Amino acid sequence: MTAAETARGLLELTRPVNVIAASVLTGIGAFVAGGVENAPFSVGAAVLATGLAVGAGNAINDYFDREIDRINQPERAIPRGAVSPNGALGFSVVLFVAAVGLSLTLPTLAIAIAGINLLALIAYTEVFKGLPGIGNALVAYLVGSTFLFGSAAVGEIQTAGVLFLLAAIATLTREIIKDVEDVDGDRAEGLNTLPIAIGERRALLVALGLLVVGVLASPLPYLLEYFGLAYLVVVIPADLVMLYAGLRSFDDPTSGQSLLKYGTFLAALAFIVGRVDELLGIL
Template sequence: MPAGETVRGLLELTRPVNVVAASVLTFIGAFVAGGVLEQPLAVGAAVAATGLAVGAGNAINDYFDREIDRINQPERAIPRGAVSPRGALGFSIVLFGAAVSLAVTLPTVAIVIAGLNLAALVAYTEVFKGLPGLGNALVAYLVGSTFLFGAAAVGEIGPAVVLFILAAIATVSREIIKDVEDLEGDREEGLRTLPIAIGERRALQIALGLLVVGVFASPVPFLLGYFGSAYLLVVIPADILMLYAGYESFDDPTAGQSRLKYGTFLAALAFIFGRALEFGGL
């Protein structure tokens, strides 16, 4: 296998879009807590630790999921032979080690969150993924906790709690839709995901219902005074996109979960733009 293809495969294992998105959420958590300018080194360490941990978690997930991916995602790095299973495992360990070395420089609450998250990332595929709803809830916690981690890194977790809740709602919906997308391979491996346990349509109805709850809750940061009116101008298109993604998933789960990911990222940008423009007096 050419070295260039191996490097590309290793990069693919980390899911760069997910790494960037999670890092941005950590930055937003610190930003909402008001610590970006006051504690730039802590914010930088938290953002980098998040990116490394997410990359490590995705890599080890692909290691454990390699047989399922031969059915569901044969183009991924391990099934197509770009990276060996042992290489993926070793790569994930290196990334985890780098994440830990940065996390231990942060305040105690941030270290506790990081420790819980690292344990959850490792346990997800082997313990939680095949349990109806629990695996989805764990992933939702991990995504939402990036806000909490960023805020804890600068010593003020309170303002990020509402962002954690909103992100978790959107994420659990996307995870349910992804389980519908991966139904064939999950059933082949004997996993008992939510769509397998209760049926595809009912699972998608739950996902859409959660999205509706999240959309109705999205103005809460504005109402609590965390963001100015500019936040609403950005979050409303994100809400529309996410609702459409939930509706689309009934016909095309692959397109729906992909669109939902970008809707969630757009909502995250609404948080940071709203806060930034508030500082500017808008």
């Protein structure tokens, strides 16, 4: 492998789209909490730390998942030989160290969240991933906690707490659907994911039930008077997209979980719109 191919492989290990998405979610958490204009350095440090930590977590996940990926994802960097297993492990350590260094510049609550998340990222694949539902719940917490981390970086988590709850539910649903999609490779590796433990259809019913709970909870920011009508105008279409995604997953899990991702980001956009409306009084 050439140096360029190795560099490309290292970049792929981080899942750049996921890194950018998680960093944006942290920024949204800070914005919803109203701290972007008051603590720009803390927001920047939190956003960068999130990106580094997610990249590190993805890299170490690929290190531990390298045998499963030979079945499910043979085009990934380690199975195709672009990056060695030890190279991926060392790369993840460097990213983790950088993320910790940035996190230590933040308030105590943000440091605590970062510490918990870093431990969870490291333990996920080896300890929790193969446990029915528990690994999914951990991933859901990690995604939702990006909002908490961003808001904690600026010292206020109340509003972002609701966003954390909604994002965690949507992510848990998507993770279950992804496990249905990957059931063949997971079964070959001896993992006991939720679809393997209770059956694929039952797992999808659990996912859909969780999604309905999240949709029913989505008006909370409006009902609690965190945001006005503008929030509802955006969150209702997001709810419809996510419900359709949940139903779609029974016929096509790949399409369903992809649609659910878009619905989740649309729901996050609702919080941005709600915050902007709160500042400008548009609706």
